[in-house]
Amino acid sequence: MPGRSKTRGHLAEGPAESGAAHVPVLLAEVLSALTPRPGGRYLDGTFGAGGYARAILEAAPDLSLLALDRDPTAITGGAGLVAEMDGRLTLAQACFGELAEEAERFGRVPLDGIVLDIGVSSMQIDQAERGFSFRFDGPLDMRMGREGRSAADLVNEAEEGVLADIFYHYGEERRSRAVARAIIEARRKAPLTTTKQLADLVAGIVWTEPGGAHPATRVFQSLRIAVNDELGELVRALHAAESVLAPGGRLVVVTFHSLEDRIVKQFLAERSGRAPAGSRHAPVVAASQPTFSLVNRGPVGPSEAEMRLNPRARSAKLRAAARNEAPARPADPDLVALAGLPEPQPRRRPRA
The missing domain is CATH 3.40.50.150 (Vaccinia Virus protein VP39)
Structure with a gap:
């Protein structure tokens, strides 16, 4: 979406x-x-x-x-x-x-x-430092106004159920619960701070058709919507x-x-x-x-x-x-x- x-x-x-x-x-x-x-x-x-x-x-x-x-x-x-x-x-x-x-x-x-x-x-997507895109490795930010809670804050602090709801309702990600569980497990070892870290994690869980959208598309979209209300x-x-x-x-x-x-x-x-x-x-x-x-x-x-x-x-x-x-x-x-x-x-x- x-x-x-x-x-x-x-x-x-x-x-x-x-x-x-x-x-x-x-x-x-x-x-x-x-x-x-x-x-x-x-x-x-x-x-x-x-x-x-x-x-x-x-x-x-x-x-x-x-x-x-x-x-x-x-x-x-x-x-x-x-x-x-x-x-x-x-x-x-x-x-x-x-x-x-x-x-x-x-x-x-x-x-x-x-x-x-x-x-x-x-413009925002194409700037790696803004953290909106999985095409570029950058900080997991996604804040349009450059203030307030970032995507990294949300990913590393929110409860599993909240993350699953965000992925499902704002991104229609069918594997929302599996992605949320994987994030919880990953952040116990170390915080997720970059777009590549999150994109790679999601790509290991979500399967897409060859030539289709990147597996992390819906997760990134839903986080952006949540971060910026x-x-x-x-x-x-x-x-x-x-x-x-x-x-x-x-x-x-x-x-x-x-x-x-x-x-x-x-x-x-x-x-x-x-x-x-x-x-x-x-x-x-x-x-x-x-x-x-x-x-x-x-x-x-x-x-x-x-x-x-x-x-x-x-x-x-x-x-x-x-x-x-x-x-x-x-x-x-x-x-x-x-x-x-x-x-x-x-x-x-x-x-x-």
Whole structure:
């Protein structure tokens, strides 16, 4: 299961992709869904190398763009584009789940459009020292914002059950328990500190078809999602977008992972017509007006031509919706729950 690309790419790495260029994925489709207009105010929640940002700014005159990225390297690298755009581009280091606060801070509310490209950037994957990739030997890090708990911390400190849940739910790794047990055994001898150590360990347990994805793909992906709370950030960003978009404003989200796409699909389906329903997390509530209308009936994917030029685009899905005048709704508890790991179930006591 892949991660993302913005100049971005997914984490199902392979030899054929090692030289993939940093090309914005679904660029024409993103611009078509976003419909940038002259004088509009837009937000790019995942700046990366600035591929979407540049295209949005060049799409219409006098348009202003606030771009966020949690990675300080991306903010530093975007200084040249900020200077080139002569005041039309503002960069801020922040998680995209904080987009409402950042839009308020820079006086950009209401916004005419928001674009989110979810996952890890190709720049991050291609830097061995960031520890995202098993293609390169480097420290087992994976922190997009370069702060907080690293993948090495998680691998060497988490309980076996927690690791197994992470691998299974965030990576759909069928041998999650076996991998978790092997990690526990290995770290009793010495900590796992490099990407090669972990990749080699997983490769000894997980079998894949010849020519298929590396055996460690799902484990690396799931650790990255857990370390960066990627699904939680996505849920927060979707609710934040609803609160700051102007009527008619567009929300465009590109995902590369089935769990990400499921969250976006569920949010837009619930917000575009289906009344909030009861759940085990919340009682039935009165019907509310839709807050969005769908721009496309289903997800938009890359063309065959784009996939040939950029293999990292192959799993991309774009979903888009337009905001209406209905008031924003409270956060959806089912969506919040979907972003987290299942609650551990108490063990049954054996019968006497």
